Amino acid sequence: MVGTIADGRISAELESRSSTPKLQRLQIPELNLTIERWLKSVEPFLLENAGQGRGDVEKELQKRRDSLRDTGPLRVLQERLIELDRSSPYNWLDDNIWAKHAYLEWRQPILINSNWWLALFHDNAVPEHVLQGNSSNARAGITPWQVRRASWLVHRLVDFKRRLDRQDIYAESTRAGIWYQHAFSKVFNMCRIPHQGCDALAGPPTGPSSARRQIVVMVHDWFYSAEVVADNGDPVPVQEIETRLRAIVRDAADRLRNGEIAVPVGILTTDDRDVWARNLQHLLSFSSHNEQIYTVVKESLFALSLDAYTYSTTNHTSDKSCSTGEIERDAHLHNIRSGINARNRFFDKGLTIIVENNTRCGATGEHAPVDALVPSIACEYAIVEGIDSKAFSSADPEADFLQDAENVEGCRRLDWIVDKTIETACVRAEDNAKALIADSDNSVLWFTDYGAELVKDTLKLSPDAYIQMALQLAWYRTRHCFTAVYETALTRLFKHGRTETIRSFTTESRAFVLGMVDASKKDAERYRLLSLAVRSHVKLTREAATGKGIDRHLLGLEYVRRPTDPDHPLFRDRLYKLSTEWKLSTSGLSAGHLFRGTGFGTLYPDGYGINYLAAPDIIKFGIESKYSCPQTSTAGFKSALVDALMDMKKMSLCALQSTSARL
CATH class of the missing domain: 3.30.559.70 (Choline/Carnitine o-acyltransferase, domain 2)
Structure with missing residues (x-):
């Protein structure tokens, strides 16, 4: 979708390693690390199933670990991807896959x-x-x-x-x-x-x-x-x-x-x-x-x-x-x-x-x-x-x-x-x-009660991650369920780097949202859950921006598969598809001082395409959905998003004031 830099504008990791400016070549992540990160990313879906009486989380995770232990077929794909990279002028992803798969093949x-x-x-x-x-x-x-x-x-x-x-x-x-x-x-x-x-x-x-x-x-x-x-x-x-x-x-x-x-x-x-x-x-x-x-x-x-x-x-x-x-x-x-x-x-x-x-x-x-x-x-x-x-x-x-x-x-x-x-x-x-x-x-929301400055300086939280939590809370309040969430991260630390996915729906974000809709939870506990969710999101952002995300790697493995290859349990797993149904497709742009609004279309007919601009004292959202879907409403989501942002601010300030009073 719309290309963005997520909250972590990460440059220090690679910026100072050489006196001669040079961008690194985009690496192919280690297969075992991608598998482990994928298992972590589907954990909140398993938690949802367990909460509805459909399976035990640990048993389901272990079952998947066991099925993925035989990585032989995947290693064949990994070697093919490595070979593709060797023959690519700049990198395996941009030269061969991304623009074609994400855009040019769309009819x-x-x-x-x-x-x-x-x-x-x-x-x-x-x-x-x-x-x-x-x-x-x-x-x-x-x-x-x-x-x-x-x-x-x-x-x-x-x-x-x-x-x-x-x-x-x-x-x-x-x-x-x-x-x-x-x-x-x-x-x-x-x-x-x-x-x-x-x-x-x-x-x-x-x-x-x-x-x-x-x-x-x-x-x-x-x-x-x-x-x-x-x-x-x-x-x-x-x-x-x-x-x-x-x-x-x-x-x-x-x-x-x-x-x-x-x-x-x-x-x-x-x-x-x-x-x-x-x-x-x-x-x-x-x-x-x-x-x-x-x-x-x-x-x-x-x-x-x-x-x-x-x-x-x-x-x-x-x-x-x-x-x-x-x-x-x-x-x-x-x-x-x-x-x-x-x-x-x-x-x-x-x-x-x-x-x-x-x-x-x-x-x-x-x-x-x-x-x-x-x-x-x-x-x-x-x-x-x-x-x-x-x-x-x-x-x-x-x-x-x-x-x-x-x-x-x-x-x-x-x-x-x-x-x-x-x-x-x-x-x-x-x-x-x-x-x-x-x-x-399609509509624009100018949220003017506060902006990135209060989130960062007063609430001591990452503005981008905070906005992501507000979007998920608004979704849950309007749909009474969870969904996979796509956020774009730029991989501009790498030569011809393009984008990677931040899988914003996590075990921690799910716990925060459930805490916000649970009347029995105290503000201190909700703020603790928000802090954990933000911390998890910042980690995922850093991984995505530094070439350690999983979605482009998985796409590459699928790209080099051949019709005669044996089917692998990873690609047959129902969560493999479910975890990439990005019904919340999101991206943050810049502070947007000179922009009245931005936008892009939703990926799914029952989802939202959301772009946002986080300035010090205002957050602007461009939100697109489809009138033909009875489950979505841009006006309804705007209202729920305003409520989420206001509730999160009130909750966070109350929790911080309570902590300060105790000290």
Whole structure:
């Protein structure tokens, strides 16, 4: 899911071992250690069974130890995995398995199911009347301030890329720089390519390419290109970017005035991947012109969507008690997630910047190349400095917006040639996209009572682990059962490291949750249970971040299995599957000072996809579930999460005060 750094931003273990920065190669964990850690991870499920009169925990664990004692078949797989690593340029996981297994083999639409989304804060330079939707002098719904903000964001992102390429930032003189340089190489000029059975990734072109210095601009479902990078790699002056975007908007307005309607080819990227692969093959087969357009789309730096509206969800929120501000934030997030029926987008692109006509903006991207932490850093850079009016010829973009500039170079139409087959496919894809969007129960929670500072400094607990316990408590109170919990940890200590799973549902977290719902428990005992659960979670976080997790190792063992191999009891165990049904799929991002909200889709129709931003005095949650599931409710979970966080704070403070009084 969304890529994150869990609470332990762990770097000291490997950072100081060498004066010459070098990232270690991701190791394959020892087989016996993975088996023992797996047995520990399924213990809370056995405890649940025992609590319901279905078996004895120690007997069940011993039975599994006995069945796993003969590791001969597993050792064959281990040797194959070691051999795979020997033949891999960087590491066994990233080179061969992860992107393919986790993303590219998925045949489901990537809209909501795979793409991440990120809503950014407003620019202080934009007048309030524009933010309120009262801009004048619009062309076909596109406003002057919208174009100005888009120009500024594009210019800032190109500047970020330039500084990155020149190693002015994230230089490879540090281990963090080595990791980020590689990670960012998979953000820009990146696109997912549909193929039957398994997609591929088209990275930056290796030879000469004018497209790599361009962005793709979408307006009213029409595609355009705009050159935004000079020959020397510097950003094109922001005034010139604005001029080119204005020319594109003017052209789209003229076409609408002439009665033209674009065939929304971008909507095809929301379809089943095999269906999209067939349609793309057809689209490219009857016109070399389409092949040229697709090359520009693939190789372009990133995409920009200029939306001729300000999205509203007044009648679509799942929580009727939401304030006007909450409804507006959700509307902003929904547009970044999927727009109006997924129009004016190309979801295969690695990074797309979206700007509405009141200047609300955000980003979405394809998840397979890189986790969302990385592009979120680029987005932070883009908005940390607001629009500088001195960089433009006029401080007020509305003053001359309707004036036509002649002979604007550096931008052009990218008009697809389509036939009835493609037109029909677009209608079908939009119908399917509408159903996906209508089923997505997505909302933002800004929890403002306290944040990471109180948890860390007053309660003396890890903020990330604490939030994980709150999520599990909220789940239990709404579902009256437990579930496997996925939390993402980055393995950025390793060359081409990607992610590992933190199995957040533990014996200790289960005991804490049960203690919180047991009226007979005292606050001191509940706090003790919380502390133990947090300590266990921090240990798992450290293990995951330092290459000692179990899920990627188990995935690797399964990857090298052959149809003729004897079946092993580990893979037949019912808990093997149950312990990976991540109905709580979670990740923490950054402090999120510049983000209004984030999100990704749930992995299971009866689960939740939850991203969170823990700042010193606020915690922001992006929560997604499905309306079609009667067991889930984003509004209900938000309410339960607020209650959990408030109860945990009250309980912890009471316990600490009681301890202090005794001393």
